[in-house]
Amino acid sequence: MKKEEKKIISIKGLKKTFKTKVTKPGMSGIFKNIFSPDYKYIKAVDNIYLDIKEGELVSFIGPNGAGKSTTLKMLSGILFPDSGKIKILGKDPSKKRKELSYDIGTIFGQKPQLWFHLPPIDSFNLFAKIYDLDKKIYQERLKNLINLFEISDIINQPVRKLSLGQRMRCEFVLALLHNPKILFLDEPTIGMDIIVKKTMRELIKKINEKEKTTIILTSHDIGDIENISTRLVIINHGQIVYDGDFKNIKQKYLSKKLLKITTEDKIDLKDFKDLIVIKKSKYYIEFEINTKKFPLNKVIDFLFTKYKITDIGINEMPIEDVIEEIYRDQR
Template sequence: MEQRMIIQARNLSKTFQVKEKRKGLKGSLLSIVKPSYKEIKAVENINFNIAEGEIIAFIGPNGAGKSTTIKMLTGILYPSAGDALVEDINPCKKRKQLAYKIGTVFGQKEQLWTHLTPYDNFKFFGAVYDIAEEEVEARIDELKNTFELSEFINTPVRNLSLGQRIRCEIVASLIHKPKILFLDEPTIGLDPVVKENIRTLIKKMNKEFGMTVFLTSHDVGDIEKLCKRIIIVNHGKIVLDDSMEKVKYHYLDKKMIEIKMKEETTLPRIEGVTVLKSKGVNLKLEVDTKVISIQEVLKWLDTDNLMDITISNVPLEKIITQIYKERG
């Protein structure tokens, strides 16, 4: 059965005109009288399809065009060229209609009224989306249990911890049962335990409700643990669109080996092996498996002197940095 495409972008582009400031007092006065502008291409001819129920990571360095793309997909910004369809709705032409179909969470921007309790905020958002009162109550009760909000649902938002607030922000965006959730840095500033809780909840929403999740994040843990597909943008263009599995396969020709010896040892220079750390009895190596196999590297070690060894893939963060450099 063919999957339905819930988000479609076709040659989506956005160009901003930015006023140029001239040097010196004379230049400043001239800028007022006769301003000059330069064009900045924030997004340039972006194309992608996202199937219903996907969790995708849309990532890139600062200034790559991520937020601009999200704003065009949600109807906040009009594209300079190209178009988009989100739930078969053109975001530019029917933004209000689209608002009933999507939820948004921006980790650095609050949508909750801080002087109100989460419960009162949820009631407010229910009214905004024209949901019947008994339906709102049932929805709040359902989400309160799913997100474990009972202990603080009647505490003013300003008195909540960051982790509690983010949970409430997500719940507020789910009150109207959206088909798509746009998450922009949802775990920013959270401690590791709370991050893991938020990720678990996102996966649960996707699995139980079939919700499509469009995620932007600089946290590699979010990307690695949530997403099966990754779109990387840089300088306003897509530089890679592939499955997480293939990204790891094509870029995991290097392995990390962490070794603990009984006694301090020094390895000879080996082609394809980089010593990242050598301190006392501990060694950390990066092995290029295109040049030398792991088995060959291990032959150089004195197994009688070996206490512990760990072999792992290169961190995803390093892979993404490599892709930026190669394709950016």
């Protein structure tokens, strides 16, 4: 067996249900909520089986509340499964969380770990102590990471003065200092603009390729993982809907784009008769195109010659729609 094909994570029959209070309306509801609350049970993760090999880059994609973060949190040992088995490097994360923390790096979106008022180097030095790194090994590792992420000129500036992109680079260095075998990225692109997202994608690819780190990331936006993901796992209602190559999904389902156009001239519906119009008013139209049938550049060329366009938006199909189509095909 080749080294790259060694199984690093195995998930078998994983289940997790959350119990939440149901808030009843009205005055009587207030008292009922206090004395005899009703509970609702939500199956966040429902019987997931998954094996991940060393060096793989896996993306968990699904709508909000699909169970991807819950799965990731169970993998990192901070949530305990109701049933099922997880093995990471042969260990159960719910029992060996501390031990495994030396092998796992984590980045939870919008929950930065750098000390905001201090330069990144201070956070790096602290993490070296937290992970019991040998001084020599740490210095060597830091030097490599500083070069890899090109942050040598910013490590002595307070984090609050860095741009979002620079901060992110430093967050990655922090998470990778202890040379983890596995990196968990939970919604790493949340709240980021297109440019920073692009930097992020490049960083993720770089880590996977250069450091050979096994990476699992979650996102609710399938467009996020364009160009980076080799393996895609789509999760919906706690179950795996798709597990396979990203390319297949892209060819099959991501050929559809959503266009939003605002014009100065009145829109003539006849021009859109072969397309699926979702919303229309006098000077605004929202429609879906299949780029296989109607190449995007041709559609746009046509629109610009015919109309005075003041605003244009091109979006990927929302993940919910992609999932719906996958279901339809499975039936």
